[in-house]
Amino acid sequence: MDTQSLQAFIAVADTQSFSLAGEQLHLTQPAVSKRIATLEHQSGAKLFDRINRRVSLTEAGRLLLPRARQILQLVEDSRRQLHNLSGEVTGSLALATSHHVGLHRLPPVLKAFTQRYPSVNLEMQFLYSEQAYQAVVSGEAELAVVTLFPQTGPMIESTPVWTDQLRFVASPDHPLAREQRLPLSALVGHPAVLPGPNTFTRDLILGSFSAQSLHIDIALSTYYLETLKMMAGIGLGWSVLPESLIDEELVVLPVEHPPIIRRLGYLLHRERTLSNAGRAMIGELEAVKAAQITLTD
CATH class of the missing domain: 3.40.190.290 (D-Maltodextrin-Binding Protein; domain 2)
Structure with missing residues (x-):
């Protein structure tokens, strides 16, 4: 199973639409259909039902979906690990934040980060804190800077900053x-x-x-x-x-x-590899935290 077909499969499953999946992946609808057909041929199972223009997962599709996400996450983790060996802070960083934190807490952090690491492509998503939490769980975001919950799941590490x-x-x-x-x-x-x-x-x-x-x-x-x-x-x-x-x-x-x-701070997934850019962003957040502690001493 190639990763491109798995990406198309996940996009169709999430959007329940071949055309919307194509927009998300910057592909034509026929190209998405071809990738799904390839995956169905490789797996030997029909993955979607198409009834009255409605797209829904079959039993085989529901079984494959969590495994497809895991496979793509393993591929991404491996890519990050290999890139991290260079020590360079480059590439992309998917960062989720809430509107309030993004407007009132993050600007000086982002300014310092972009000045120090101009080669990093910062991909920011403005979400509710609860949505940002789920984005870290699913792997859509590498880090989230949000309002922290009193308790998080075992896979999420929560660190207060403000x-x-x-x-x-x-x-x-x-x-x-x-x-x-x-x-x-x-x-x-x-x-x-x-x-x-x-x-x-x-x-x-x-x-x-x-x-x-x-x-x-x-x-x-x-x-x-x-x-x-x-x-x-x-x-x-x-x-x-x-x-x-x-x-x-x-x-x-x-x-x-x-x-x-x-409390406001950052979330990361305990079992996923952080990119060098992700580690650098955490460094900036920890510097802000340390400066506040110094001011109160």
Whole structure:
């Protein structure tokens, strides 16, 4: 089985479309079909059903899919190991990051990296932290710089670099902004604008209320913290945001609650070989971490 046919097979399986797979691989649809036909001939099994223009995996296709991913990952790991022998920091680096981290934490890291290693082709993906985590699991990204989960799977190594303190905020004319002291329960009677569902940051916030058996009214949600800031600033509800986003458009609410802390940092796969470029990026992130420790000493 050649790797090009396996790449086409995975692309069709992921997109459920020969034409979309062709766009992803920069191939024509007939070229994709030919690669799938070659793979079906080599494996002696039909891999896709095509019914009413709908493409779905057969039982043989479902069996092959995880193995195809493993084969391509082994090939990529071998390529990285051989390239690493040269010691050169070149090639491509697939890096996933969230929008907030990419906008507010990564720029100086990326600037230093690109100046030091101009031969590296940086392939950046802006994803939700949860999507970036999955990209590292699947091998689509070599590294991810995101909001860290409290627990990760056994295959993922998680290293904190920055700490975010989250604060309860609202617009200056919000009814709660006039209070001197606020128990957490006081927020329940007012609508909230919060991060989107299934995000670690939202889970942190809801966990604080659940611990006191409180349920809040979530009026609006979005995966972009900058949009949350705008919505809170125009009075659509109170919110919880990192201190780095708070300015004169918002006031910090005097909520009697311990600080909500989230950690930001990088993820890598324990069983995959890092490229020299990946190691160099980690070096830049660790330098930032070390500089922060020095400042606090």
